[in-house]
Amino acid sequence: METTLPFAERVNAVRGSRIREILKVTDRPGMISFAGGMPDPRLLPAPAIRAAADRVLTRDGEAALQYSISEGLYDLRAWIAERYRARFGLNVSPASILITNGSQQALDLIGKLFLEKNTPVYLERPSYLGAIQAFALYEPRFVGVGLHAAGTDTDDLRRSVQRNGPGLFYSVPNFQNPAGTTTDLAGRERIAALARTTGILPVEDDPYSELRFNGRDLPPIRALYPPTLLLGSFSKIVAPGMRLGWIVAGPEVMRRLVAVKQASDLHTNVFAQKVLLEFLREVDLERHIAGLRAAYGRNRDAMVDALRVFWPAVRFVVPEGGMFLWCELPPGASAEELATLALEANVALVPGGPFFIPGLGADAGDRFFRLNFSNSTVDEIKTGIRRLAALPLGVANERANNSILHV
Numbered sequence: 001m002e003t004t005l006p007f008a009e010r011v012n013a014v015r016g017s018r019i020r021e022i023l024k025v026t027d028r029p030g031m032i033s034f035a036g037g038m039p040d041p042r043l044l045p046a047p048a049i050r051a052a053a054d055r056v057l058t059r060d061g062e063a064a065l066q067y068s069i070s071e072g073l074y075d076l077r078a079w080i081a082e083r084y085r086a087r088f089g090l091n092v093s094p095a096s097i098l099i100t101n102g103s104q105q106a107l108d109l110i111g112k113l114f115l116e117k118n119t120p121v122y123l124e125r126p127s128y129l130g131a132i133q134a135f136a137l138y139e140p141r142f143v144g145v146g147l148h149a150a151g152t153d154t155d156d157l158r159r160s161v162q163r164n165g166p167g168l169f170y171s172v173p174n175f176q177n178p179a180g181t182t183t184d185l186a187g188r189e190r191i192a193a194l195a196r197t198t199g200i201l202p203v204e205d206d207p208y209s210e211l212r213f214n215g216r217d218l219p220p221i222r223a224l225y226p227p228t229l230l231l232g233s234f235s236k237i238v239a240p241g242m243r244l245g246w247i248v249a250g251p252e253v254m255r256r257l258v259a260v261k262q263a264s265d266l267h268t269n270v271f272a273q274k275v276l277l278e279f280l281r282e283v284d285l286e287r288h289i290a291g292l293r294a295a296y297g298r299n300r301d302a303m304v305d306a307l308r309v310f311w312p313a314v315r316f317v318v319p320e321g322g323m324f325l326w327c328e329l330p331p332g333a334s335a336e337e338l339a340t341l342a343l344e345a346n347v348a349l350v351p352g353g354p355f356f357i358p359g360l361g362a363d364a365g366d367r368f369f370r371l372n373f374s375n376s377t378v379d380e381i382k383t384g385i386r387r388l389a390a391l392p393l394g395v396a397n398e399r400a401n402n403s404i405l406h407v
């Protein structure tokens with residue numbers, strides 16, 4: 001007998017992630033996966049984490065397994081604050097940091113706190129799929145904003161805000177997922193000025209800035225406009241499975257965030273926080289991060305070279321860091337078709353459609369696809385790109401000339 005279950009209306013707005021679907025088949029033997037956003041498993045510091053866990057349990061015993069405070073471990077928050085000071089001269093107090101279950105939870109908590117039905121949410125075109133998913137649950141009005149090779153198209157953002165009014169502006173200013181772009185200093189200054197004059201609230205999602213291969217660090221938008229909500233994560237520099245991230249916010253937002261976090265899960269796994277802190281104190285972190293940068297930088301170069309040699313019809317912006325290349329197909333080709341053919345040839349990638357706001361831009365998205373370069377070896381990258389270039393896509397092998405991203 002068919003029963004009608006009383007699902008809330010809002011869950012209709014949430015789609016399952018296309019990436020998670022593709023990831024289900026990536027453990028097939030012989031598969032080369034450019035699909036997920038995963039760190040190289042060989043660079044996950046398992047022995048050091050095991051040693052840290054041992055020390056935590058030996059030293060703290062039961063205290064490491066007890067309930068804890070919702071804000072997160074004070075010493076871990078102090079460590080994060082000190083790193084902002086050291087990297088950017090940014091003054092952030094431990095009290096303005098909330099430890100979250102990955103930065104993904106930070107996005108959900110921000111949605112809960114700020115989004116009513118139809119609140120404008122400005123998102124770059126394309127944008128991080130997980131943010132679209134997290135915010136969609138609160139039924140906002142998504143407004144797409146253009147993206148250049150130099151980051152957010154701030155003229156487009158200004159015009160959109162004039163038309164649609166204040167709301168959240170979500171951005172990944174460093175090595176954007178999926179587009180690989182970085183918003184330059186002038187762009188960050190324009191975003192700060194716009195926020196000051198229009199009342200939009202920037203949500204600055206920054207899981208990748210430590211993974212810079214070339215060029216110089218740029219100040220966070222929060223350094224230019226302090227009300228900005230700044231998100232960070234240990235997923236890309238330590239281990240995503242530990243699910244540890246954070247939000248930086250002022251006292252008023254923080255008080256409410258803590259209440260919303262309590263309602264959600266009381267607090268983030270305190271054992272994981274203690275193990276991470278122990279790891280951060282004992283390991284030579286600069287050396288660890290330098291190792292990640294060197295390895296992923298090598299992989300990026302290998303992917304860029306392989307595309308230029310084997311598949312010159314594809315266009316892309318060369319990212320200065322992060323984990324992704326965003327590629328544009330020649331005119332007439334379909335990224336969905338590419339993804340399907342690629343899987344048959346044992347290569348996984350993500351077609352561009354899902355990175356655009358539901359109902360808006362999915363067609364444009366079908367000209368693009370995302371390649372991850374952090375989870376494969378240089379040899380796998382070369383082989384995978386060769387396989388992709390050889391696929392029988394139904395197009396002339398010519399370059400696109402009217403790109404959304406001006407590469």
Ligand SMILES: Cc1ncc(COP(=O)(O)O)c(C=O)c1O
Nearest residue numbers: 037102103104128177233235245
């Ligand atoms: C832009 C962006 N934000 C947030 C996340 C989620 O990261 P976390 O593992 O910290 O939840 C990711 C993960 O890929 C991401 O790319």
